[in-house]
Amino acid sequence: MKFLLAGLLLITQSFTVFSMQKKEIYLAGGCYWGLEYLLQDLPGVLNTEVGFSGGSLENATYDDVKTGSTGHAETIYISYDEKIISLDQLLFEFFRMHNPTTKNQQGNDIGTQYRSAIFYLNDEQKQIANEVIIKVNKSGHWPDPVVTEVLPFQSFYAAQLDHQDYIKKNPSGYSCHFVRDFSFTN
Numbered sequence: 262m263k264f265l266l267a268g269l270l271l272i273t274q275s276f277t278v279f280s281m282q283k284k285e286i287y288l289a290g291g292c293y294w295g296l297e298y299l300l301q302d303l304p305g306v307l308n309t310e311v312g313f314s315g316g317s318l319e320n321a322t323y324d325d326v327k328t329g330s331t332g333h334a335e336t337i338y339i340s341y342d343e344k345i346i347s348l349d350q351l352l353f354e355f356f357r358m359h360n361p362t363t364k365n366q367q368g369n370d371i372g373t374q375y376r377s378a379i380f381y382l383n384d385e386q387k388q389i390a391n392e393v394i395i396k397v398n399k400s401g402h403w404p405d406p407v408v409t410e411v412l413p414f415q416s417f418y419a420a421q422l423d424h425q426d427y428i429k430k431n432p433s434g435y436s437c438h439f440v441r442d443f444s445f446t447n
Contacts, residue, residue, distance in 0.1 A: 282343040283307065286351070287314050287380035287414055289334035290359035291367025295436025297337050298428035299358045305345030310338040311427075312419040314380050315410075321418045329372035336380065338417055348386060350446075352379070352393040357441045361397070362405035368437025377409040380417075387411060393445075402443045 290296045293311040301309050313321045316332030326333045341351060359367055361377045381387040390411045397407055419425075428434050 280344065283340055284343045284348065285338065285340050285382060286348065286386060287336050287338055287382075287417060288355055289314065289336040289376060289378040289380070290355060290361070291335070291375045291377070291437060292370050292435070293335040293337050293420070294424070294427040294434060295438030296355075296358055297426070298436065299438055299440060300337060300339060300355075301426075301429075303341075303346060303351065303354055305342045306339060306351075307342055308338075308340045310419055311424055312336055312338065312417050313374075314414065314417045315376075315378055315412060319416070319418075323420055323424060326374050329374055331374075333374060333418075334376050334378050335374055335420075336378070336417065338419075348389050349393050352390060353397070353445045354440075355379075356393070356397045356407070356409075356445065357443065358438050360403070361394075361407045361409045362403045364408045370437065377407075379409060379411050380414040381411060382414050387413075397445050400443075400445045402441070402445065 297309050297311050300306055313326050313333035314336040315334045318325055318331040321331050321333050325331050359377060365373050365376045367375050379390045381390055394407050394409060428436055
């Protein structure tokens with residue numbers, strides 16, 4: 262009986278892994294702590310990691326990026342199961358979680374490191390990102406046009422361990438992110 266149960270468990274786990282369609286994207290929307298926290302709660306998001314993308318400095322660290330001189334944005338790597346959440350759904354949520362109409366700013370955080378950006382991995386992601394931005398602009402939920410950059414992914418440098426899952430570890434930590442009460446798909 263134990264072998265039968267173990268075999269069924271193994272088959273179930275294998276089926277789950279094979280039926281998943283894991284995809285990846287890199288998003289920047291201001292301070293990465295609060296945005297990561299909200300993204301982690303979305304059904305279909307498998308993993309997140311905070312770090313830095315979009316700049317020229319190799320092996321960038323938080324101390325480098327916070328100066329605003331590296332060109333990097335605080336960025337979240339996201340892996341997700343496309344069978345549960347599509348890229349367009351993920352991006353619609355992203356545009357509800359931060360203000361994509363403020364250039365180089367989210368809340369009190371000001372500088373290029375806090376800009377809104379989508380770092381795409383292929384042409385399909387680029388097309389979807391641009392289509393979603395058009396729909397967000399047409400929705401009228403934001404009074405100003407979206408200024409989110411849509412850029413090819415070049416590199417990602419993970420932030421130090423104490424910055425990963427920061428809000429989960431520090432529930433009273435700073436965040437200027439929240440989910441707005443509107444939908445872009447209605």
